[in-house]
Structures are given as structure tokens and as C-alpha cells.
Amino acid sequence: MMVFPGINFDKRNDRDYKRLVYEDHQKGATSLFKLGISPTLNTPFEIMHLVYLGLTLKHLEAWINGKYGYVAKLSKLFSEELSRRYESLKEYCPYDFARQPRSLLKLGKLKATEFRHFLLYASSAVCKDVITNDHLLHLRFLVIAMRTLCRNNLTDKQLLIAKTCLDAYVTFAPNLYTLAFMSYNVHSVQHIVDDARSCGNLESISAFVYENNMPLFKKNIRNHPKPLQQFANRLRERQGIQHIQSNKSISPKVSIKHREGKIPVELTTYCYEQFKKYEGAHFCIIVDNRNNFCQLKDDHSLCKIENIFVVNDQVVVAIKKYETTEDVFEEPIRSSSVGIFKCKKLLNYM
Numbered sequence: 001m002m003v004f005p006g007i008n009f010d011k012r013n014d015r016d017y018k019r020l021v022y023e024d025h026q027k028g029a030t031s032l033f034k035l036g037i038s039p040t041l042n043t044p045f046e047i048m049h050l051v052y053l054g055l056t057l058k059h060l061e062a063w064i065n066g067k068y069g070y071v072a073k074l075s076k077l078f079s080e081e082l083s084r085r086y087e088s089l090k091e092y093c094p095y096d097f098a099r100q101p102r103s104l105l106k107l108g109k110l111k112a113t114e115f116r117h118f119l120l121y122a123s124s125a126v127c128k129d130v131i132t133n134d135h136l137l138h139l140r141f142l143v144i145a146m147r148t149l150c151r152n153n154l155t156d157k158q159l160l161i162a163k164t165c166l167d168a169y170v171t172f173a174p175n176l177y178t179l180a181f182m183s184y185n186v187h188s189v190q191h192i193v194d195d196a197r198s199c200g201n202l203e204s205i206s207a208f209v210y211e212n213n214m215p216l217f218k219k220n221i222r223n224h225p226k227p228l229q230q231f232a233n234r235l236r237e238r239q240g241i242q243h244i245q246s247n248k249s250i251s252p253k254v255s256i257k258h259r260e261g262k263i264p265v266e267l268t269t270y271c272y273e274q275f276k277k278y279e280g281a282h283f284c285i286i287v288d289n290r291n292n293f294c295q296l297k298d299d300h301s302l303c304k305i306e307n308i309f310v311v312n313d314q315v316v317v318a319i320k321k322y323e324t325t326e327d328v329f330e331e332p333i334r335s336s337s338v339g340i341f342k343c344k345k346l347l348n349y350m
Helices: 014-018 031-035 047-065 076-091 112-126 133-149 156-177 184-199 208-212 214-219 227-239
Strands: 253-258 272-279 284-286 293-295 302-311 314-327 341-346
Touching: 014 031, 047 076, 047 112, 047 133, 047 184, 076 112, 112 133, 112 208, 133 156, 133 184, 156 184, 208 214, 272 314, 302 341
Parallel strands: none
Antiparallel strands: 253 272, 272 284, 272 302, 293 302, 302 314, 314 341
């Protein structure tokens, strides 16, 4: 078994790569330099496999299956409670997520997008009072770092927060999960801050987009031999066919007409129609208890969408703001700084 404990090791650099200094790492000169590609700066780690299928799965295996000893293993009662809490979220999980929450007791059947949902969105709620406070704080280091690095236009302060959290995550991991936990994935997570600094939002360089196109590849491959050549031939065949590009843009659409919603005072003097569903180019709103929550751009208020109207051919959305928002946790930093809130009491007016 190979482990990678510790932090603050000297980073590899292009100069030493060219000189073949890393004898235990290199078999020979790389051709990447001929293509103008830096092997240290332009080959980022990929978070779908590193973090979601890697670290998130390691945590769940440690808690539920006791893979890294009994230090972090949960009892059967607490394992079932953790899974029950996560499954209960499907009543409130919006359709923006590709898969709805399901049992954590069958880890082998879960997909990367489900581990992503658990880490970034669900863990802050479902893990409290199930795992120990030390293990919960340790997990929060990873949650804060990932929610920070999956943002656009990162500042130096945000990058520093992410680096500090990841250094703490790696430092405390062997004491909480034994040395066997310290795999290459745990070591490599220290480098994703540099990847975010050079490439931006880590979601923009993840493998999810390629995984989503797997049906396209399978559809264009007829048999097993030479799949790459087959796909290239299908692309050439498509390029030989002239397609008429449609100038029709995707316009917003409303549906599911109803008459049972509350009417704001401002609309009582207008002619209007009520709807339960709005489909835009990049998002969908449904007036239920899972797809009708939003955050306003102007004052960042958290809101619940109460009704959708069409007034004079314009879509009007009626909302209620939450009166109070609180932090879910305050250590190691306030949860609101990474977009995690606990909302209470809707205001009476829309």
C-alpha cells in the first residue's frame, strides 16, 4: 500500500521536467513541450474523478463500510439514519439535478453526479449529529474549498481560503481516518487551487460534459473494432451534409394554467393568466415545494416563488422573501460565505 502523508512539498516545475530530473516519475522526455503545453500548469486535475468519485466516496466508505478501520465507522443505526436523511431530500430536490437522492447504503450503484450533490449541497444538513463533530468539521474543509473553487471570477482571497481549507483537510485526515486514507487522491487535492487559479471555475474543466456525451459516441459506433476511426467517419459524413441552420431562438414558455394562486395587490387592476410552470433557456421554475426557490441578484435575498402570471404578454413572477437567514455553521468559516443558508419565516406580502 502506498500513502502520501503531509503537505508543503516542493512542486514540480517545467525546467526540471525538461532536464529529466524526476527519475522516479518520468520515463523519458515529454512531447507536450513541442505542442507548447506545460505539463505542470496546463494539465489540471479533474474533479469528477478526483473529488466526487474519489474523496466523497472515500468518506462514505469510511462511515458506512468501515473501510479505513473502526475509527470513523458508523453503527448500523447511524448509517441507516444518514441514508434516510439523504433520501428524504428528494421531496425538496429541484429538477436541476440530474439524479434525485437515493439510498447511500448501496454506494457501488451511485454515480458521480450523486456524490457531487451529496458533498456540495446535502452533506451540511444530513451529516450533522450523525458523524462526530471532528469528522464533520473535517468534511466542511472540503465542502468550503469545493464550493469556493466552483465559482467564476475567483479572487485572491477566495483562493487563499480554499488553499487553507484543503491544507487543513489533508493535515487532519490521517488522525481521523488512519494513514490508509492518505491515497494519491487526498494528496492531489492540494493542487486544485493552482488549477483554479490558471483555469478558473473547476466545473468548467470537469469530465461531466464528456460523460454526458457517451450516448452520442455509442450511437455512432456500429461494432467493436476501431471505435475511434468509426466515430471520425461518422463526423466526416455529417460534415458532408449541409444543414439549414434555424434562426428560431428558444423563447420562454409558460404552462400548466390554473386559477387557485394568490394574487398580488398590484395585479388586481390588470387582466392576467396564472401558470405553474415557466421554462427559460437555462432554467425551469415550477410552483411546488422543490423548484420554486431563488436568490435575487440585486440584494441577494432568498425567496420562494408563489405564482407565475402573464400580463400583457409579459411574464411576471410573484415572490415572497424570507425574513431571516442564518448560517448553517460558523466553523471553520461562516457558511453564508459559500452560499449555504438556513431560512426562516416568509414575509406576508409578495
